Amino acid sequence: MNFADIFSLEGKIALVTGASYGIGFSIASALAEAGATIVFNDINEDFLAKGVAAYKDAGIDAKGYICDVTDEPAVQKMVAQIGEDVGPVDILVNNAGIIARTPMHEMEAKDFRKVIDIDLTAPFIMAKAVLPSMMERNSGKIINICSMMSELGRETVSAYAAAKGGLKMLTRNIASEYGAYNIQCNGIGPGYIETPQTAPLREPGHPFNSFILAKTPANRWGTTQDLKGPAVFLASAASDFVNGHVLYVDGGILAYIGKQP
Ligand code: NAP
Ligand code: GCO
Numbered sequence: 001m002n003f004a005d006i007f008s009l010e011g012k013i014a015l016v017t018g019a020s021y022g023i024g025f026s027i028a029s030a031l032a033e034a035g036a037t038i039v040f041n042d043i044n045e046d047f048l049a050k051g052v053a054a055y056k057d058a059g060i061d062a063k064g065y066i067c068d069v070t071d072e073p074a075v076q077k078m079v080a081q082i083g084e085d086v087g088p089v090d091i092l093v094n095n096a097g098i099i100a101r102t103p104m105h106e107m108e109a110k111d112f113r114k115v116i117d118i119d120l121t122a123p124f125i126m127a128k129a130v131l132p133s134m135m136e137r138n139s140g141k142i143i144n145i146c147s148m149m150s151e152l153g154r155e156t157v158s159a160y161a162a163a164k165g166g167l168k169m170l171t172r173n174i175a176s177e178y179g180a181y182n183i184q185c186n187g188i189g190p191g192y193i194e195t196p197q198t199a200p201l202r203e204p205g206h207p208f209n210s211f212i213l214a215k216t217p218a219n220r221w222g223t224t225q226d227l228k229g230p231a232v233f234l235a236s237a238a239s240d241f242v243n244g245h246v247l248y249v250d251g252g253i254l255a256y257i258g259k260q261p
Contacts, residue, residue: 001237007238008237012031013037013086013090014093015126017122018097019041019042020042021196023224025224028060029058031235033232034236039089040064041069041096048065049064063082070125075129079130089133092142094145096122097145112159115160116162118163120164120166127142131183134178139182141185141239143231146167146246147161151189151254171186176244186234186246188230189247194222215253216252217255220251222251
């Protein structure tokens with residue numbers, strides 16, 4: 001295999017969850033640019049339609065499905081439908097996620113459970129749905145979108161940190177349990193990226209903005225573009241002996257003690 005072919009996704013089918021916009025859209029676009037056929041889902045019909053149109057504008061013929069990633073029968077149905085429509089999933093990216101920013105002592109258990117359900121249980125449900133076919137074909141890539149909060153805590157994000165820390169361990173466990181089937185499961189841990197999820201933290205004058213810049217050696221917020229190369233690497237043959245890792249794409253945050261005030 002020559003060098004360019006190592007990164008090629010020609011002939012592969014990639015399912016990216018929650019990919020109408022934001023990080024999911026950018027990762028799906030990168031996989032498409034590397035040659036993959038893209039399928040994605042959203043829970044919201046309007047966002048799904050906007051997503052399909054945005055892919056079209058980018059020259060990508062992506063197929064969208066309405067599906068809540070926490071609903072196991074709906075996920076099984078969607079994966080079966082994708083099998084009929086385009087073929088079996090070769091690459092799964094568990095991107096759909098939510099965050100709740102609430103002091104833990106004020107958080108209701110139902111709101112904590114909701115974050116765990118979408119950010120941790122759903123990647124299990126999604127992976128479970130694609131694994132049997134990957135095992136049969138002795139080939140597969142699963143990429144879980146983790147977070148700085150897979151390693152670090154901070155005020156107000158207890159449920160999110162618990163879920164993303166758990167997702168790091170689910171990643172290692174899938175790698176351990178299915179590595180013998182030539183299935184690689186790795187994570188991407190984005191640093192602080194400009195998306196709707198972080199919009200409240202980036203409002204003008206919000207102290208979090210200067211806090212994050214002081215914590216990031218790159219001295220900037222990440223963009224969704226920054227995640228494209230790492231996603232193609234982990235989806236392609238270039239990473240066939242890389243399993244159970246989380247690749248942090250954080251401008252150096254985890255390496256740095258932070259700027260002296
Ligand atoms: P975003 O802009 O809020 O997008 C999240 C996507 O997930 C949306 O399309 C949303 O759909 C979808 N989604 C939520 N719940 C769903 C469900 N139950 N079923 C199906 N889809 C669902 O988030 P983002 O910033 O792009 O983040 C994407 C992933 O990266 C998340 O897992 C997030 O935790 C992680 N991450 C983000 C950052 C960052 O700085 N932005 C950093 C580290 C990790 P609707 O819009 O229809 O609700
Ligand atoms: C926060 C959360 C998220 C981050 C991200 C960091 O601190 O509020 O951690 O908003 O975007 O997950 O990797």
